[in-house]
Amino acid sequence: MTKPAPKPAILALADGSIFRGDSIGADGQTIGEVVFNTAMTGYQEILTDPSYAQQIVTLTYPHIGNTGTTPEDAESNRVWAAGLIIRDLPLISSNWRDKQPLDEYLKENGTVAIAGIDTRRLTRILREKGSQNGCILVGDDATEEKALELARGFPGLKGMDLAKVVSCTERYEWRESTWNLQTDSHPEIPASELPYHVVAYDYGVKLNILRILVERGCRLTVVPAQTPASDVLALNPDGVFLSNGPGDPEPCDYAIQAIKDVLETDIPVFGICLGHQLLALASGAKTLKMGHGHHGANHPVQDLDSGVVMITSQNHGFAVDESSLPGNLRAIHKSLFDGTLQGIERTDKDAFSFQGHPEASPGPHDVAPLFDRFIEAMAKRR
Numbered sequence: 001m002t003k004p005a006p007k008p009a010i011l012a013l014a015d016g017s018i019f020r021g022d023s024i025g026a027d028g029q030t031i032g033e034v035v036f037n038t039a040m041t042g043y044q045e046i047l048t049d050p051s052y053a054q055q056i057v058t059l060t061y062p063h064i065g066n067t068g069t070t071p072e073d074a075e076s077n078r079v080w081a082a083g084l085i086i087r088d089l090p091l092i093s094s095n096w097r098d099k100q101p102l103d104e105y106l107k108e109n110g111t112v113a114i115a116g117i118d119t120r121r122l123t124r125i126l127r128e129k130g131s132q133n134g135c136i137l138v139g140d141d142a143t144e145e146k147a148l149e150l151a152r153g154f155p156g157l158k159g160m161d162l163a164k165v166v167s168c169t170e171r172y173e174w175r176e177s178t179w180n181l182q183t184d185s186h187p188e189i190p191a192s193e194l195p196y197h198v199v200a201y202d203y204g205v206k207l208n209i210l211r212i213l214v215e216r217g218c219r220l221t222v223v224p225a226q227t228p229a230s231d232v233l234a235l236n237p238d239g240v241f242l243s244n245g246p247g248d249p250e251p252c253d254y255a256i257q258a259i260k261d262v263l264e265t266d267i268p269v270f271g272i273c274l275g276h277q278l279l280a281l282a283s284g285a286k287t288l289k290m291g292h293g294h295h296g297a298n299h300p301v302q303d304l305d306s307g308v309v310m311i312t313s314q315n316h317g318f319a320v321d322e323s324s325l326p327g328n329l330r331a332i333h334k335s336l337f338d339g340t341l342q343g344i345e346r347t348d349k350d351a352f353s354f355q356g357h358p359e360a361s362p363g364p365h366d367v368a369p370l371f372d373r374f375i376e377a378m379a380k381r382r
């Protein structure tokens with residue numbers, strides 16, 4: 001059976017750039033901040049990462065969709081990226097784990113997506129001018145004027161608090177571990193085998209973070225972003241985890257206050273990405289919006305104490321301003337691409353955080369030992 005001819009689609013950037021291609025996702029329109037990601041694999045993990053809420057992602061790797069999709073690779077229960085832009089969708093997807101081709105998956109998730117455009121030209125524009133607000137418009141009646149008007153109507157991510165929008169609404173327990181090749185599943189570990197109780201703030205958490213914490217012996221209580229510290233402390237946790245998430249960290253005043261309150265105690269705290277930025281803000285540092293941010297899976301980061309260079313997965317458009325670090329915050333990691341701050345620790349508390357993604361699936365895993373540091377801090381406090 002042949003597929004029906006794709007509908008035409010237009011991508012417009014706020015700077016006036018226009019690209020024409022084919023729709024490979026849902027009908028309609030989408031607006032957001034357009035960012036480029038240089039990872040060669042992991043398109044499904046990227047689409048389902050809640051940190052991409054209100055962002056339209058273009059992938060620089062030209063062939064996307066080769067291995068199809070599978071529910072096992074999702075980082076949350078839905079697609080969060082506002083849209084997808086690719087060069088080429090293969091005619092067939094082929095993999096032993098493939099359950100659904102990418103275009104069908106996008107349609108089912110209501111995700112607007114465009115293929116067949118020059119993603120190299122697009123990436124050059126984003127790299128030179130910085131991330132742009134943009135719009136994808138689908139259909140025979142789509143016009144460049146309309147797409148441009150919609151792109152320019154997007155207010156931009158600066159000042160946008162999205163953590164509370166994507167967060168869970170009810171607290172839940174989590175004991176599912178990382179993939180087990182023998183059982184071909186994510187096994188549920190009995191609470192009796194999990195010695196540490198960690199409360200994880202869900203600002204848009206990726207499931208692989210929760211699974212890696214379980215693998216390392218943590219029983220998790222995941223709580224909504226706006227949970228006050230008093231409720232968290234009442235659970236008597238061994239450690240508090242601050243998750244990744246979308247949007248600007250600065251307006252998340254509820255989270256900044258809760259982290260300040262947790263830091264009044266001696267409970268170990270570990271933050272990833274948005275959680276890293278929030279730990280910095282709660283400690284008195286400042287954050288800033290970057291030009292085109294970091295989105296990819298090959299970013300070299302240096303451990304400033306050991307000098308060791310690690311290859312990391314990255315996804316952020318804001319960063320902690322190193323010049324704003326107060327006396328009790330120490331820089332411990334730096335990006336070797338642009339020198340921006342990648343990791344901090346409190347000198348007066350067992351609290352530290354990382355800007356990239358030590359949990360990255362499908363990898364790389366060079367910074368995974370940061371999870372061990374959190375476990376060791378909890379063990380020491382006992």
Ligand SMILES: NC(=O)CC[C@H](N)C(=O)O
Pocket residue numbers: 051243244245246247248249272273274275315316317318319
């Ligand atoms: N992955 C994340 O947690 C991203 C953090 C934040 N939204 C940023 O863009 O910098």
